[in-house]
Amino acid sequence: MVDLLSIAIAQCMVTFCLVYLRMQSVNRSLMKPPRHFRDKLLKVIEKGGSLGDMFHSWKVGSVRRELLLRAKDVRNFTNEKDAGLLDIMMKDTKEKENIIQSLKHDEKSGRILFGFFHPYCNAGGGGEKVLWKAVETTLRFDPNIVVVIYTGDCDATGEQILGSVRNRFDYELDASRISFIFLKYRKLVDSKTWPHFTLLGQAFGSIVLSIEAILKCPPDIWCDSMGYPFGYPWVWHLLRIPIITYTHFPVISSDMLNKLAHQQRTFRVILKGFYWRLFMKYYKHVGSFITIACTNSSWTNDHISRIWTQCRTHVIFPPCSTEKLVHYEKEGDLPAKRKNQAVVLAQFRPEKRHRLIIEEYAKYLKTAQYDDVPKLIFIGSTRSDEDRQYIKDLKVLALDKLKIPQERFEIMPDLPYEDIKKMLWSSTYGINAMWNEHFGIAVVEYIAGGLIPIVHGSAGPLFDIVIDNVGFFFLDPSDPDYKETSSILGFGTLCDAFKEVSYLKDKDKKKLSDIAIRIALTKFSDSRFDEKWIDHVLSKVNNKNTH
Structure with a gap:
């Protein structure tokens, strides 16, 4: 404590x-590097040693800074795994000579x-x-x-x-x-x-x-x-x-x-x-x-x-790389060819509310016709053993406790980006359940990939992304502000949203997909981020x- x-x-x-x-x-x-630092550095480089042996610890940063300003390849001056700063550089003869000449003539690169x-x-x-x-x-x-x-x-x-x-x-x-x-x-x-x-x-x-x-x-x-x-x-x-x-x-x-x-x-x-x-x-x-x-x-x-x-x-x-996601659509991947599956693209963390999605999906299964039920697929990255344990707990909840059929549920962690794109291109729906998701990159990736978004009605997805009626919103009684927002917005639960999208016809899906793609390219492309950042x-x- x-x-x-x-x-x-x-x-x-x-x-x-x-x-x-x-x-x-x-x-x-x-x-500012210490006085006579160039002479000391030359001695370290030519005879071997480490910066810690030649400079006070609080001055090592200023010396490293000088090396980064002079080096052609700055990877040589990381503090990676506590290695001596010059260990890698000593193996690179050309870089070593470059640094020596720069120090001798006090040349700076600007x-x-x-x-x-x-x-x-x-x-x-x-x-x-x-x-x-x-x-x-x-x-x-x-x-x-x-x-x-x-x-x-x-x-x-x-x-x-x-x-x-x-x-x-x-x-x-x-x-x-x-x-x-x-x-x-x-x-x-x-x-x-x-x-x-x-x-x-x-x-x-x-x-x-x-x-x-x-x-x-x-x-x-x-x-x-x-x-x-x-x-x-x-x-x-x-x-x-x-x-x-x-x-x-x-x-x-x-x-x-x-x-x-x-x-x-x-x-x-x-x-x-x-x-x-x-x-x-x-x-x-x-x-x-x-x-x-x-x-x-x-x-x-x-x-x-x-x-x-x-x-x-x-x-x-x-930046949501929407250019890369939309490209496949132009090659002829139409919603009619997509599989009846709903993707959840999110890091495996509790605040992404995977449990809520599983529970609402299980409720939906009890009343739905199985031919119309989309398969539920979780994809996303893991950061630690704790995240991997979280995945195991989700599987126990879905398959053992709620008895969701195994052919209707799958978790695919840590997929390469190319595989994630293929998953988006082959799916029909994209789900995001986080409350007050401040933006929601995954939701943008859904609409750029031509998916129909089913998202929580708050923050970024509500105000910035799922606009012009391109998707479906839901709320949940577990939301911290549910009492205030449910009466104002009038959205149902995720289970209700599942039921609503099940009535969509192929032509409706195609219309929603086309509008969504246009929004994704206009507002959320990498090139748009480039322009704004510059x-x-x-x-x-x-x-x-x-x-």
Whole structure:
């Protein structure tokens, strides 16, 4: 159990250190390599050794930065698996000579280090798809940009991570301009580390992780593409660089506070409300350090624009590779040729509500004619043994407890991207059950692939994606806001939606599919993301002194 007093003391100590460091102009020291660093580096390169033996630990980051600015292949200077920085470079004779000449003549390449802070970059979800498309666009925009990925995926190598990106998202990246900086303290942002006062604990953890990142390699531009805003003041005070944020959902929102206000005013509720309001005040404060704020949907943008009033926010819909998904439709794959199956494309996590889908599907089976019942197929990525156990539990629920026939239910985890596309092209329906899915990349992939979406009537799917009557919505009594929304929206349950789509004729399916594809190409293509990312981000921060 986390001791709240210990956390408070730690926060005070960290704040004191920040004030002291700021007074000492540390922001200049962290970026500036130590005196005579070139002579020391040449000695390390020519005679062997490691940077840790030659420089103080808090200066190693500035030296690594110099190497990244000079190297032709920045993969040589990762801190992968705690290897010495020069171990790989010593094997590359050509790169070694390049670095030696650059140091002797003090030649700099004019490069910019664009840092992406994404501690779970290898998770394989929608947020990671945004990250890697942003990386691809950024590298293509300016050949002088070097991308630094700050990640806590210490169980994988940089090469393995990029291979996973290629398999899952079909993105080919210039690996010679991508350097991975591995962070040791990712567990501090894991909610499991903080069973009590989770928001406060994760905020503290994100501060520690941000400081660890900039000490290991200070960038010229900081981009948080995952949503850890409490490190922004530290990045700004220590480095004075532009800060970009791509927010998938607010850490705390007015909705949370409003719901708390309607609960019975017990001492616990009053204390929680005070805690949340204080947290919201600090959340608003960190917005003052942001240079450019981007959000993934109208729902998220509405909340963030009310919180971070100091900066203008931009909606940049996630890249959904709709061009690649629609291409097969043009080759003649018509809905009439599709199999009668419903796909659920989502990471195997409880918040995706796979259990709800299974339970509602089982209810539907009790009243449906089996010839008309679509087969239910779950596909998605796993991140850990816990996710794989989650899959086993879903199978027990579906096959053993609810007695769904085995030929009507299948789980296919960790499929390559090409196989996912084929599954979408051969199916008829796509299901998304997450409550308040802030955007919903999977839903876009459904409509781009010509599927008929059956989705929860909230947030991104409701406001941004399933428009012009191209799909079907549902609600569920287990939704936190069911009492307020059910009377207003009038949607039925998922079981009701299953019954409704069973009456669709082939011509109706074809009409819905055509409209959906047009929406997908217009709003959610990779090329559209490119345009928005360049317009709102890259064109404004190409000069690293933007802030």
